[in-house]
Amino acid sequence: MPDLVILRHGNTFDKGDAVLRVGAGTDLPLSGSGREQADAVGRALAERFGGFSRIFAAPLKRTMETARRVCAAQDAPPAIETEESLTEIHYGPDEGKPEEEVVARIGADALAAWEESAAPPPGWRVDPAALTGSWRAFFEKLAGGPGPVLAVTSNGVARFALAAADEKDGDFPQKLKTAAYGVVRIGPGGGARVVAWNLRN
Known part of the structure; x- marks a missing residue:
């Protein structure tokens, strides 16, 4: 059974920078x-x-650079394969906006619902069912193949891997921190079990 490591990219802002809502359009x-x-x-x-x-x-x-830097630590890394289904969601009218403006528009409760249960706020371009289905298709694609496998993505997309899995070895939070990863064990038929989430070491 191959292990799939789902890794969120590293920071795009440093201390003192204005933090923006960064999605597919940024x-x-x-x-x-x-x-x-x-x-x-x-x-x-x-x-x-x-x-x-x-x-x-x-x-x-940000995802390709993270993948290249991970490759640099490998003895003989494979070529990086571009995977469109791993592309971050688009935050609609909040895309590229400062976080305080995002909260002012949608409200703290809507943002909390997104962080806790992946419920999209109004206006965001995200289809939870489609993203969950994309992860299931990705699991099936990897089933029976060699492992481990790495997938570098963003926080908005990564959380739906939890919904797509058949089993989870814990009550994992939706969010992956920057440069944190989860481990999903893929069964022979594409069934998936999340064995770890939100790790950095």
């Missing part, structure tokens, strides 16, 4: 601290898993 590279995070998690993943048989990443600067 293609930022990693910040200085984000590059350090990606290097650190790359070393941690190399120590825990050795080499990856396949590495997938969403086609955004």
Whole structure:
């Protein structure tokens, strides 16, 4: 049964920067601290898993750069495969806006519902059923193949892997911290069990 490691990209903002709501329409590279995070998690993943048989990443600067930095810690990494289904959601009218403006528009309760139960606020371009289905299709694609496998994505998309899994070894939070990862064990028929979530080492 291959292990799928789902990794969120590193920081796109550093201390003192104005933090924006970054989605599919805001293609930022990693910040200085984000590059350090990606290097650190790359070393941690190399120590825990050795080499990856396949590495997938969403086609955004921050996800591709994170994947490249993880590859740098591997002895003989495979080529990075672009995976569109891992691309972050679009935050609609809140895309690229400062967080205080986002909260002012949708309210703290709506933002909390997103963080706690993946319920999209009004106006965000996100289809929970479609994203859950995309993860299930991805699990099926990997079933029976070699492992471990790495998928680098963003927080808005990663959380739906929890909904797509058949089993979870705990009551995991929806959110992945930057440069944190989860581990999903893929069964022969594409069934999935989340065995860890929100790890950095």
